[in-house]
Amino acid sequence: MAKRKGAEEDEGLDSLLDTMFNVVGILIIVLVVVQLGMQESVKQIANSMRVDPLALEQLIKDLEEAQKEKLKVESDLKELNPDEQDLEALIKRLQSESIAKEAILKSQQGALDKALIAQKDALEMAKKAEANKEQREKLSSELNSMIDQIAKLEATLDDTPPRAQKPAKIVNLPDPRPAPEGIKEATFLCVGNQVYPIIDEPLRDAARKRTEYQAERGMRKYVSDPKQGIDAEKFVKDFNDRPMTDDYFRISMYAAGRDPRLRLEPKEDQGFKIAEIQNPRSRFRRLLSQVDPTKFYFKFIVLPDSYEAYVETRHVTDEMGYLAGWTPVDAKWTYTTWVGGKVKFGPEPPPPDPNAPKPPPKPAGPKPNVLD
Template identity: 30%
Template sequence: MARRKSQTSATGANMDSLLDALTNVVGILVIVLVAVQLSSQEAARRMEEMIAQIDPAEQERIKQEAEDSEAKLEEMKLALQAESDKDKIDPDKLLAMLQEDIAAAELKAKKDLLAAEAAEKAAEEKKLAAEKLRRSLTAQLAELEAKEKKFTVEKEDLLIKLENMPTLNAPPPKEVRPPTPKDVPRKSDGNPLLSKKEILVSGGKVIPKVIPEVFKNQVKNYVNNIVSQSKIEAEEGRYITDEKKAIKLIEDFNKDPLQNEFFELKLVRNGTSINVEMIPKENCGEDPEQAVKGIFNKIFGDKLLTRQWYLSYLVEPDSFETYMAMRKVTDRYGYFAGWTIINPGNNRTQQFNVGYNVGAKPPPRTPGPPSARKPKAVKGVLD
């Protein structure tokens, strides 16, 4: 029992010691806390004093520096992020991109090389052309100089010959037959005994303005075929009452006209009459020697016609000698004739009706009393 009592006493002593130690620790902590509190209050007081002493401008500067530092920090973060993203690029994709760039650069280089070669070639061609032109001009200049020298020599030679040439007599005068107007003979009833037939003398050729009946029939048959194919109705066989169809007939003929060796043929409307216009081609007509044996002779060679026609020569200024040669022939045939000077290009065309008119058939004329007027004489056309 005594032993247990001893143990209890020891335990109580230990507890007292522990309590004393805790008391000391708590006391120390309280002292430290008080000291810290005092230090915090002192630090806060000092900071308030320092803040009160800081200038507003200085505060703004510090604030701006803080913002700048924050912005730089953000930039550094972005740069680090970009650098990190670069590190993540697929090498194969990067290689493909580089290969595309290289291929594009090579293609551009080839194009530039081709363009440079083309420009160089063009420049060389221009240079060769300029050299060729220079040589040609030089040769022409030399040729002209030679011709000029030759001309000068020939001119001097001709001048010498002209000085030594004897005086020549004037050539014999050419036959000139000026118009001496005479009237066309008349019948007992006053009508002209003869009808006029014109002969164009142009460019040294003779073109009789007489249309053979065979040719007229060829043209009329050609027109009749167009009328039949186009189913154009004509009153009494010659009056086309539908003006549109008449115009179509003219257009169809002119698209594909009847061909002739000496004349261009063109269908025209002359009032209500549909005519074919004959325009001489360049090869139309005959020179005097051909005319005596050719078409001219076939038309005018029949002596019976000398009692029906008189000839009216339409003479262009450059063809007077041709007229004189033909006039001798027709005088020998026995024709009455006369002539008129015309301007070049005048009186070249002639027309005749192809058998159709535009519009309805006109009403018959009421016969009136016989005219008391005498027919007019054809005056001043013969020489």
């Protein structure tokens, strides 16, 4: 039995060896085949690869350029010194530059905004100028017309011979003093460079008689309530519907409180002009000659437009021996006078208190200076 066992072991080793040699042989064969295939491939590759000289030269140039770029980058990196401190300083410098550029940009933005606003204003002004173009052209035309007119007037002035100088007028300095005792006032109004004699006593008498007659005839019309008295508005209107006149004035009535008063309005071109005043035989001289210089003095009321007429009149009155004085008034001044009589407007005032103390009499003041 033991012998059989050894024989079986020997047979197993032989089979193993056969198998191993078979595998090794197959591997050798495969190696040889692979080696032969690789050599063939290398030969084929070597035979198929051909180097282009121009392409090789271009590759060399590109390599040199790349080397130069590499050196430049390395140089720039060396200049930057990319250490930690240098990088921090670089960051700070870049931040400060950024802030400065931002400030510049803001200022430029502000300037741009201002420029835009100015442009907008300019456009609006241009629109307004275009809208006012017609008016400007009209004003320009008027200005040119005025310039032409001035030129014509200057030419006329150059051609006008010089006027003879008038002799100087002698004007006496005023010497204010009161009028003599017992002498009365005769009034003249100087307006429109003319002289108007005011003969008011006959006017007042005629107005007083007419108002009393009007009140008596129209009592029912003007007095609706006896306590309220005469209605001033109705009464004055009826009086002025038939105005009074004389040679020199138009007379109208108005109410001053309870009293009727007269307003005298000069008639145009009915006064005495300077030429007539200077004429020794004029109607003005004849009128003055009828006044007694021992019983009357002349009072002249002078408006601003009539000083020349007043001066000429004073020359005449002084030559004729009359005392005179004058009162300057403003341009809106109007001569008025009272009417008097029984006619009063409105309700009666309350009676005075009989027990009220009487005020002391006022002392007589100095006589007014009416002559000069």
